[in-house]
Amino acid sequence: MKLSWLSVALLGAGAANALDVISVKGNKFFDSKGKQFFMKGVAYQLTPADPLVDAEQCSRDATLMKTLGANTIRVYHVDPKADHSKCMATFADAGIYTLIDLDTFDTYILPNDPWWNQTQHDRYAEVMDAFIDFNNVLGFFIGNEIIAMANQSQVAPFIKSATRDMKAYRDKKGYRKVPIGYSAADIAELRPMLQDYLTCGGREADNVDFFALNSYEWCDKTTYAVSGYANLQKTAENFPVPIFFSETGCNVPGPRLFDDQEAIFGPEMVNDWSGSIVYEWIEEANHYGLISYGPKVEPTVTGKNIEGGFTRAGTPQPVTPDFENLRSKWATITPKGVASSDYTPTDLSTRACPTSTKDGWLINGNVALPTVGETFQGTFTPTPTANPSDTGSAASPSSTKNPAPPNKEIAGMSIGLVGVMLIFTLWL
Numbered sequence: 001m002k003l004s005w006l007s008v009a010l011l012g013a014g015a016a017n018a019l020d021v022i023s024v025k026g027n028k029f030f031d032s033k034g035k036q037f038f039m040k041g042v043a044y045q046l047t048p049a050d051p052l053v054d055a056e057q058c059s060r061d062a063t064l065m066k067t068l069g070a071n072t073i074r075v076y077h078v079d080p081k082a083d084h085s086k087c088m089a090t091f092a093d094a095g096i097y098t099l100i101d102l103d104t105f106d107t108y109i110l111p112n113d114p115w116w117n118q119t120q121h122d123r124y125a126e127v128m129d130a131f132i133d134f135n136n137v138l139g140f141f142i143g144n145e146i147i148a149m150a151n152q153s154q155v156a157p158f159i160k161s162a163t164r165d166m167k168a169y170r171d172k173k174g175y176r177k178v179p180i181g182y183s184a185a186d187i188a189e190l191r192p193m194l195q196d197y198l199t200c201g202g203r204e205a206d207n208v209d210f211f212a213l214n215s216y217e218w219c220d221k222t223t224y225a226v227s228g229y230a231n232l233q234k235t236a237e238n239f240p241v242p243i244f245f246s247e248t249g250c251n252v253p254g255p256r257l258f259d260d261q262e263a264i265f266g267p268e269m270v271n272d273w274s275g276s277i278v279y280e281w282i283e284e285a286n287h288y289g290l291i292s293y294g295p296k297v298e299p300t301v302t303g304k305n306i307e308g309g310f311t312r313a314g315t316p317q318p319v320t321p322d323f324e325n326l327r328s329k330w331a332t333i334t335p336k337g338v339a340s341s342d343y344t345p346t347d348l349s350t351r352a353c354p355t356s357t358k359d360g361w362l363i364n365g366n367v368a369l370p371t372v373g374e375t376f377q378g379t380f381t382p383t384p385t386a387n388p389s390d391t392g393s394a395a396s397p398s399s400t401k402n403p404a405p406p407n408k409e410i411a412g413m414s415i416g417l418v419g420v421m422l423i424f425t426l427w428l
């Protein structure tokens with residue numbers, strides 16, 4: 001029957017757009033029907049290269065992610081010039097949203113020698129241009145762990161400048177208001193100053209649309225109170241924008257039980273947090289993988305799709321028992337949240353811009369943000385238009401608990417990234 005072929009084709013074509021667009025209201029995510037959206041996510045970066053270009057690989061992975069119960073992936077590096085349409089459609093068909101980092105290896109903001117210039121601006125904009133039309137883009141990151149050590153908070157105003165300029169670019173182009181936020185390392189001395197700073201000052205146009213934390217505080221078996229999550233919750237209460245875990249899933253001692261998912265979606269946290277991204281999809285030397293594409297080999301072995309001792313493409317096989325532990329955990333967790341129509345975000349609390357602390361928060365109050373092209377001069381001038389209520393508040397770290405961040409591999413944060421960049425530099 002002719003019609004059935006046509007409708008199948010139409011279904012296929014329309015499917016990429018079939019996923020509801022997610023948007024922000026208050027400190028929560030909602031789909032277009034007004035249902036609150038909670039992230040059950042996975043970090044997805046197989047090599048330093050863009051993982052959203054190989055349609056067959058995306059399809060194999062998306063199928064198993066659906067089995068896992070994931071509804072979001074986080075991708076750290078993409079190539080804006082590549083064609084992402086097939087992978088994005090495949091993930092949309094599997095009910096999976098994407099969080100995309102706007103920065104790439106040669107554009108990210110440097111913590112010790114910060115600047116934000118037109119070249120970076122234009123390269124970030126290219127990534128936005130490449131992804132903005134996909135309905136299943138949930139958000140963009142302005143950076144991942146740009147601040148990787150307690151003494152690097154001087155770069156925070158540059159993070160805010162980049163956010164301001166990319167939000168302005170998005171709005172000037174008339175694009176969908178895809179939220180733009182930051183993914184922070186979990187550094188006790190800078191908590192909660194960084195999250196407060198990125199949302200303070202009273203100018204919504206300068207502030208992140210969401211704040212996300214890479215946190216490995218919860219190591220099974222533990223509890224809400226002992227893990228450190230109770231402290232994270234304290235500073236997230238009534239936060240002015242959505243807050244979620246952009247990496248989580250401590251793997252010591254193992255196996256991973258993912259009990260933190262019960263806390264994140266449980267009564268203490270579910271009103272303030274929008275879920276989490278579990279680190280990570282592929283098994284690498286750091287042993288955070290939920291799947292592997294083949295047995296580990298010697299790091300010196302080379303071959304098709306083999307890098308750093310691991311096969312990085314093929315048919316994903318669940319890592320036992322971690323994959324099943326997460327699958328069964330997520331299967332029992334179905335947070336209802338609040339309906340958009342029943343939700344009036346009146347009790348949100350925007351904190352004042354924090355004053356500097358001797359422990360490492362180096363930004364004193366609501367400083368003037370760097371303009372495009374500005375390089376760090378060693379100080380920040382106070383903003384001339386400071387709102388008296390935003391001139392600073394004495395904040396103190398909410399917790400001293402801060403296990404060393406895991407040693408990241410090819411995917412993920414700055415430490416891994418610096419290593420990869422070194423390798424690239426040596427090759428050149």
Ligand SMILES: *[C@@H]1O[C@H](CO)[C@@H](O)[C@H](O)[C@H]1NC(C)=O
Nearest residue numbers: 115116117118119120121373
């Ligand atoms: C931005 O900074 C980089 C690194 O210093 C430089 O290569 C580039 O030319 C700068 N762009 C502009 C527009 O000045």
Ligand SMILES: *[C@@H]1O[C@H](CO)[C@@H](O)[C@H](O)[C@H]1NC(C)=O
Nearest residue numbers: 111112148149150151152154
């Ligand atoms: C920041 O701390 C690291 C490690 O403790 C140290 O190596 C680095 O020199 C410090 N940087 C500054 C600017 O003080």
